Amino acid sequence: MAKTVKAPLKINAERLYGSLADLGKLGAYKDETTGLIGVNRLALTAADGEGRRLVTKRLREAGLQVTVDQIGNVYGRRQGREDGLAPLILGSHIDSVPTAGAFDGCLGVLGALEVIRALDDLRFVTRRPIMVAFFTDEEGCRFGTDMLGSATATGRLSLETAYALKDRDGLTVKGELEKLGFLGCEPVGALRPHAYLECHIEQGPLLRGKGLDVGIVTGVQAISWHELTLTGKSAHAGTTPMSFRRDAGLAAARLNCALREMALSGPYGKEMRAAMGAVSLTPNMVNVVPGRALCTVDLRNPSDELMAKAEKDFARLCEKIASQDGVTITSRRTAKTPHVPFDASVQALLASTADGLGLSHEPILSGAGHDAQEWSRVCKTAMVFVPGEYDGISHNPREFSTSRQCSDGVNVLLGAALVLAEEA
Ligand SMILES: [Zn+2]
DSSP states (O other), X not given: OBSOOOSSOOXXXXXXXXXXXXXXXXXXXXXXXXXXXXXXXXXXXXXXXXXXXXXXXXHHHTTOEEEEBTTOOEEEEEOOTTTTSOOEEEEEOOOOOTTBOSOTTHHHHHHHHHXXXXXXXXXXXXXXXXXXXXXXXXXXXXTSOXXXXXXXXXXXXXXXXXXXXXXXXXXXXXXXXXXXXXXOOBOTTOOOOSEEEEEEEOOXXXXXXXXXXXXXXXXXXXXXXXXXXXXXXXXXXTTSOGGGOBOHHHHHHHHHHHHHHHHHSSTTOTTXXXXXXXXXXXXXXXXXXXXXEEXXXXXXXXXXXXXXXXXXXXXXHHHXXXXXXXXXXXXXXXXXXXXXXXXXXXXXXXXXXXXXXTOOEEEEEESSOOHHHHHTTTSEEXXXXXXXXXXXXXXXXXXXXXXXXXXXXXXXXXHHHHHHHHOO
């Protein structure tokens, strides 16, 4: 067994890219909009089950001891020299939005596996145990709550609440976990790691635009999700005079426009973001004025204070449009996470590791939510981002990072993991 490792150690880039391609075949579909082959592994569907089984198999093949917890998070544990010490966790997710590429989340999980393989190739055993993890339903598209697995594992969400969440067909998280064979027995919430690291694609244009190799993530901005029901009155599109209408579809459209204006109006800072991502009208017919609109709103801001102001003003906006258009608007907040700053010492470690590898880097705030934000509540945590091509487009089959971009990020993960796993 090797006692020390000469820096900088590197992972096998080709093997990593091969694993990403293999996993990307599961849940593959032909995307109508782009004409490309995309990935659809919505959480706890049959395709997600296939992905879970493949990755679990790979973890076992790497000699890891695999456990599944009560919310279906999967952990592969590699023993340490001082095996009783708290582990280092390297993780992310393998579930996807219905129109995904092969990199989101998967890079963090398969990259972590590649870190283990690199250590195995060297026959090097770290002081602390290392765990490779993937967490249930990070995306939140199916059951409405993102970071489901990691939030439950770290105590933000109770197991009962998580189990009871339902998809549009009324199927529960617990039932679907059971169906897939991933309702594990490892108690959730018991794990207290020494540190948590995650490598992820940026999912935005900044790193690629600046020609940087990697980004050292300073934290995750505040996120607030809302589900709105607009109720008016459905009516005949030909016989009902315009002035008699209570058009819920029109009110939703107006609200969407007003939301954009509000986001750009200034008081919430330059980084304010808002989107009405889903709108569904009832009865959704060519010749009927819609009586009901269901829509979702996603608000993001790096500052908790500015986010609170935006939420308050958005609620007022709803009241205003409801009275203008003669509809009622009820709103339910479906998710809320505050601005999460990552650990400064781990950020510094990632930066110095990148320096050692000769990689250019800058600090970057994450616009998207990640499992790391949940772990940062229970242990020191940070993330490394890799750039994406095509303006870093993500949640889209065009999502693409080169083998070099992926391996740069995972090499930083490996270097930092070696330091953290050796800490007393
Ligand atoms: Zn992700």
